[in-house]
Amino acid sequence: MRSGKTDGQLVFLIGINALVVIAAMILVGDRFMALYNFQSMGTQVPELGLLAFGVMLAMISGNGGIDLSGIALANLSGVAAILLAPSLVSPDAAPLGYFLTFSAIALSVGMLGGALNGALIGYAGMTPIIATLGTQLLFTGVAVGLTGGSAQQLGYVPLIDDFGNMPIWGVPRTFALFILIALALAALLKFTRFGIHLFLMGSNPTAARFAGIRVKSILFRTYLLASLLASVAGIIIAARTSSVKWDYGSSYVLVAILITVMAGVRPEGGYGRVICVVLSATALQILSSLFNFMQISNFFRDCAWGLLLLLFLANARVHWGTYLPPVLRRTDRARS
């Protein structure tokens, strides 16, 4: 079921990453290539990358799948955790216990939100774009209601701050976590029955149903997983900024979709690769930082994102694979 075209996407993304880095070296020089800058960019990727994974899962499931509620749920998870956790564990006395409690509450809220999305789309059969737009507003509203609209301070807990900002063996911890999650997600999609059924369902829901795949349950679990990933993003945001607020990252919804489309995930469903989403997220981050280094207006960045989106949609129509040396034209399995 693979073709030269889809592998072209991966090579294309690797090429784009290399191209942007080489451009940065020529245009900016040493300062861009410093380890600190790569660590700084590394800490910025995970929150968007995780949200993009959510969008990817929704898109693979087909039926116009999309998850617009990601960042709203990430913020709500952080808000709920920051309000509840201090009453259970003291951050000063037991920082690790506090952080674990914080994460557990955030993940539970993610599960609840995901169950709602999953029930609306999977069992009630609502259109994903409408359902997640509704839950996005609901999650935002609850977060505003709980906090009265103001930012909630996490305070300076060294352990959490280290997790959010400090590298370990040169790699930012949140980035390492992001890569681990990517590997786990890739394995889940490639080797489990859930993963295989998800792709089959996305390719052709009618055939999937007649083949005995439990479409409703698969949809439910897909959106549950997407929301769980969003709440992990919420934990990372809280750790990185030492605070949570309902309107943090209000521009993330569109950027997450852009990353997903750039990664070649098919909006009609049935195809998407985790590694492509990771590479797409890093390419966008390096480019974004390059713009900041080169002092290019942030309005131009929005324009550039639009251009990139068109470029990648065009790329999906061209069979780059046919121009590649045969060694790169893999035609076997591999969807992760």
Place this chain on the structure above:
Amino acid sequence: MMKQRMTLLGALAASVAFVGACPAMAEDKEIVTVVKVTGENWFTRMDEGVKAFGEQTDGVSTRQVGPARADAAQQAAIVQDLIAQGVDALAIVPMDPSTLEGVLRRAMGRGITVVTHEADSLQNTQLDMEAFDNAEFGAHFAAQIADCMGQSGKWTSFVGSLGSLTHVQWADGGAAYMEQFPNMELVSPKNESFNDANRAYETAKEILRSHPDIRGFQGGSAIDVIGIGRAVEEAGLEDKTCVYGLGLPRDTSAYLESGAVDGISFWDPKDAGFVMNVLANKVMNGEPIETGMDLGVPGYENVVVTDGPGEGKIVRGQAWVDVNASNWNEYPF
């Protein structure tokens, strides 16, 4: 197959690592001002001050950046990239002070000078610059209202919302000032306009109905005076009422001309941008910041320095600008 892929990846990485990098040039000290959002009149005006400081100061280059959309996450990303670039000083107007705490701690850890504006709750800053003391600003409105009313009669105050800390401080500061005049009577204080000129208008109309003899209005948010002015104009009370408050010259000009609004005050973002850079430069050069300093801009000639919530200090000026029908067109915003 996988092996070949890895070889390719390795080759790419190697080629990336071996392409020569241009050496960075050592030049002027760089102060970068980060604003909440670019393209807004307020921050376009601030940019003038930032540029002016860079032009008249040797050995320092200045520039202003900000996100295209008002999103705290985008502002934090910009600050993070600036830290990685290794700029010498940051002058920041935070979208949401608390989200920048971690990032700014890192900036200071790397030896970058950090100065902020409109963020007196921020802990990780060396210096926070405020245009004025909020209670004094409120008292300044009240003094004008009292003068205009001959120290006697009914007056009221508006706030954007009771959650807007600065607005409430202005209203309280005004009320405290008025206590010295026994004939001034404060009625239904701190009306909320919710930053909506229509709500301010409706509320002002209600107050005019329930207190037909009211003469004084103190506005809170920048659009309060617009709503009050419209209500006063409709009631034909332009010459009998005294309306003062925060406002922007262009927006309020029609009511200033008709006399429905008597005067507005604000702080000039151009001066704020200039002074932030002055302070950043001083801190960068290790000069002490003390009460009574003259920063070379009207309103900041005799600043007050107090301790902030963290390690840093707060610098306050008396930098409000008063505008009325005679001089509003001197300000292009």
